[in-house]
Amino acid sequence: MPPSHRFGGEAYNDDPHVEKECKPMLAILIQLLVSGIALGFIYALVGIEYTLVWNSTGLLNFSHDKLITLGAYIFGGTLVLGLGLNSWLSVIIAMIVSGIVGALVASTIFNPLRNMRSTIFAVMGTIMLGRILYEATRLIWGPIPFTVPNWLTGNVIIHDISITKANLYICVVSIVVVACLQTFLTFTKTGKAMRCVAQNKKAAALMGINVSQNICITTGISSIICCIIGMLIIPLFNIDVNMASMIGLKGFSAGVIGGFGYMPGAILGGLIIGIVENLSVAVLPAVYKDVVSFVLLILFLLVRPGGILGKKA
Amino acid sequence: MLKINGIDAFYGKVQALHNISMEIGDGEIISIIGSNGAGKTTLMNCIMGVVKARNGTIEYRGENITDKKTHMITRKGIVYIPEGREVFPNMTVLNNLEMGAYSKSFSQKQLNEHLDSMYELFPRLKERASQKAGSLSGGEQQMLAIARGLMSDPLLLMCDEPSLGLAPVIVDDMFNVLVRVNKMMNIPIIIVEQNAYMALSVSNRCYVLENGLVTASGDSGTLLNSDEIKKAYLGG
Numbered sequence: 001m002p003p004s005h006r007f008g009g010e011a012y013n014d015d016p017h018v019e020k021e022c023k024p025m026l027a028i029l030i031q032l033l034v035s036g037i038a039l040g041f042i043y044a045l046v047g048i049e050y051t052l053v054w055n056s057t058g059l060l061n062f063s064h065d066k067l068i069t070l071g072a073y074i075f076g077g078t079l080v081l082g083l084g085l086n087s088w089l090s091v092i093i094a095m096i097v098s099g100i101v102g103a104l105v106a107s108t109i110f111n112p113l114r115n116m117r118s119t120i121f122a123v124m125g126t127i128m129l130g131r132i133l134y135e136a137t138r139l140i141w142g143p144i145p146f147t148v149p150n151w152l153t154g155n156v157i158i159h160d161i162s163i164t165k166a167n168l169y170i171c172v173v174s175i176v177v178v179a180c181l182q183t184f185l186t187f188t189k190t191g192k193a194m195r196c197v198a199q200n201k202k203a204a205a206l207m208g209i210n211v212s213q214n215i216c217i218t219t220g221i222s223s224i225i226c227c228i229i230g231m232l233i234i235p236l237f238n239i240d241v242n243m244a245s246m247i248g249l250k251g252f253s254a255g256v257i258g259g260f261g262y263m264p265g266a267i268l269g270g271l272i273i274g275i276v277e278n279l280s281v282a283v284l285p286a287v288y289k290d291v292v293s294f295v296l297l298i299l300f301l302l303v304r305p306g307g308i309l310g311k312k313a
Numbered sequence: 314m315l316k317i318n319g320i321d322a323f324y325g326k327v328q329a330l331h332n333i334s335m336e337i338g339d340g341e342i343i344s345i346i347g348s349n350g351a352g353k354t355t356l357m358n359c360i361m362g363v364v365k366a367r368n369g370t371i372e373y374r375g376e377n378i379t380d381k382k383t384h385m386i387t388r389k390g391i392v393y394i395p396e397g398r399e400v401f402p403n404m405t406v407l408n409n410l411e412m413g414a415y416s417k418s419f420s421q422k423q424l425n426e427h428l429d430s431m432y433e434l435f436p437r438l439k440e441r442a443s444q445k446a447g448s449l450s451g452g453e454q455q456m457l458a459i460a461r462g463l464m465s466d467p468l469l470l471m472c473d474e475p476s477l478g479l480a481p482v483i484v485d486d487m488f489n490v491l492v493r494v495n496k497m498m499n500i501p502i503i504i505v506e507q508n509a510y511m512a513l514s515v516s517n518r519c520y521v522l523e524n525g526l527v528t529a530s531g532d533s534g535t536l537l538n539s540d541e542i543k544k545a546y547l548g549g
Contacts, residue, residue: 189415196401196412202363203399208387208416208465 027160032278038167039236040274041174042229046251047258047266048181049225054261055198056218057110059122063130064226065248067105069241070133071098071227076148076239077141087151091231095224102223105129106216114215138241145240152235166235173232177225178267184221194218246290253297259310268308272296314339314469314501315360315391320369320379322352322359329355330525332369337469337501342492344504344512344533346546347522353505354396356522357473361393362386373469388416390468396477396505398458402447406438409446409457413464431460434490452483459490463498470494471503476511484508488515509546513537521546 046064053061061067074097079090109129113122152166185191196204197214205211230244237243250273255261258269277292284292300307315337322330330352337343347353358364360371362383371379378386387393401409410428419427432439435456441449446457455475462470472491476484488504492515495502506512513519513533521529521542529536536542 192404192408192412193415195404196415199401199403200399203395203401205363205383206361206387206393206395206399207412207461208384209412210382210384 024160029279029282030161031163032281033275034161034163035167036275036278037271038170038274039278040271041170042233042247042270043251043254043273044267044270045174045177045225045229046247047254047270048178048263049222049229050251051255051261051263051266052194052218052222052225053110056194056215057106057114057122059110059114059119059126061105061219061222062123062126063105063133064222064251065244066130066133066137067098067101067223067226068230068233068244068248069137070101071223071230072234072239072243073137073141073230074098075227075231076146076151076234080148080151081146087148094231095227098227099220099224102220102226103216105223106219107212110215110219111212134241141239143241145238145243147238148234152232164235166232170232173228177228181221181225190214190217250293253293255307256297256305257300257307259307262307262309265307265309272308314374316372317356317360318370318372320359320366320371322355322364322366324355324364328525329364330359330366333522333525333527334369335520335527335530337503339501340495340499341501341518342495342504342516343501344506344516344519345522346506346509346512346519348507348546350524351522352525353522354473355525357393357395357471357503357505360386360391360471384416387465390466391471392462392465392467392469393471394458394462394473394475396473398451398454400446400449400454400457400461402445404446405443406446406449406457407442409461410438410464413461416465427464427466431463434463434493435460452479452486455479455483455487456490459487459494463494466498467500469501469503471505473505474507475504476506476508484511491515509542510537513542 046068050061050064053059053064071094075090075094079085079093080087085093109125110122113125116122152169154165156163156165156168185195193204193209193214194217196207196209197211197218201211204214229247233243233247251270254269254273255266256269257272258267259265273293273296276296277289280292281289317333317335319332319334320330321328321332333356335343345353345356355364359366362378362381366379369379370377373389373391378389401412404412407428410431411424414424414427437453438456438460441453446454449457459472459475475487475491479487488511491502491504494500504512504516513536516533519530519533519536520527521536529539529542
């Protein structure tokens with residue numbers, strides 16, 4: 001996968017430097033660690049985004065990586081480059097549009113299909129939606145990858161250590177998103193209702209909660225997080241129809257490793273994958289980077305299928 | 314208050330309820346008894362709109378609620394405490410109680426007043442307020458389920474198998490509480506039970522359900538002494 005190679009490659013390119021003196025080796029490790037943490041946060045956000053839907057509907061949204069791509073295209077392709085809007089205004093509009101898209105997905109796929117005899121109907125629905133979104137983005141914005149100039153670019157240099165601003169933004173924004181989501185789920189009436197729906201739909205309806213409407217809200221929030229992920233990874237992967245396929249899969253691994261359906265698990269799993277695969281570049285050839293997280297996934301499925309924080313099944 | 318006119322209900326092709334009619338008046342305690350699989354819970358689910366009745370109507374305070382969604386029926390004041398308690402296991406007792414009042418827009422003060430009255434009814438819940446509901450004992454969970462139901466000031470309370478899986482001492486407590494609630498809040502209560510003796514002794518009237526049919530109904534005292542009921546449900 002060229003995009004991820006590109007990401008780790010930045011630090012890797014400094015390698016000749018290492019042979020000259022010993023000190024930069026530490027600097028490189030720190031750089032790898034920081035980019036690992038940043039990527040880990042991205043995986044964690046992916047994990048959170050589909051865990052929300054999974055808990056709320058009992059279904060996996062197989063179109064989630066396409067929603068991430070869509071968010072990036074709406075932001076970069078239409079709002080910033082197409083309409084020439086200010087970046088921060090574009091961020092807000094893109095998030096609102098994504099939220100509406102998410103609610104539409106819930107009301108056209110999850111709610112009508114979740115009570116069918118088998119969950120396969122809804123799952124097929126999300127897979128088809130993924131195909132539709134994929135082809136739609138290609139038709140609307142074209143197949144050629146592009147990027148948004150001056151969006152989260154630049155470096156911060158402390159002594160020998162050079163850290164891209166994108167990585168810092170990713171860490172800060174992810175922490176803010178997690179904190180906001182947690183506050184929302186713990187303190188607001190709608191957030192509490194979302195937790196009720198996740199735990200017991202029948203009892204939630206008996207409390208007077210409109211379960212279908214609540215699922216729309218949850219999917220909308222999940223879709224907003226997808227959009228945030230999409231905007232954050234533009235400086236790393238460019239805007240491309242396949243930009244989120246790999247992180248979509250790795251976000252899934254993050255959930256399995258941390259504990260499926262459990263949000264702190266998704267965060268822990270994401271960070272572990274991000275850090276381990278980035279540090280693996282120091283010992284393994286960089287092309288094996290993507291292998292690491294999937295080896296971890298398989299190991300966990302074999303040895304501890306409940307994940308690190310998950311309850312034993 | 315609630316009037317059920319000849320409803321039929323199906324699970325797939327299997328008919329679970331046959332032409333059930335019953336009526337619940339203001340301030341009454343009604344019990345519905347019957348063996349496992351008689352259709353008691355299905356009847357409750359029909360009233361709440363969880364299972365849709367195919368024929369017949371359900372009228373609540375003069376309004377047809379047969380085709381209403383569950384959450385709308387709850388908002389109208391019918392509270393159903395489901396079989397098996399169905400508390401939210403990963404939320405604290407306090408959060409569970411707060412969710413009971415979801416359908417009402419209480420101010421913080423009103424909410425606290427309601428919480429206080431529930432703690433008064435079940436002092437045990439106050440001690441456990443910050444504990445996860447899933448860690449409570451069966452009896453405590455049943456108390457929580459009843460208290461959660463009462464948080465929204467119901468106009469009609471329906472309690473499904475309040476004695477299920479509880480120790481005999483606690484069963485007595487549970488029924489005492491229901492009688493107290495009936496007197497205190499002056500609301501009608503429907504008790505669905507397999508424990509026929511207990512249900513008959515606290516209720517005013519009773520319906521006996523067998524294979525989806527009402528086979529007997531009438532004054533609880535009379536039924537308690539009827540030979541057939543004694544033989545079928547009270548162990549001779």
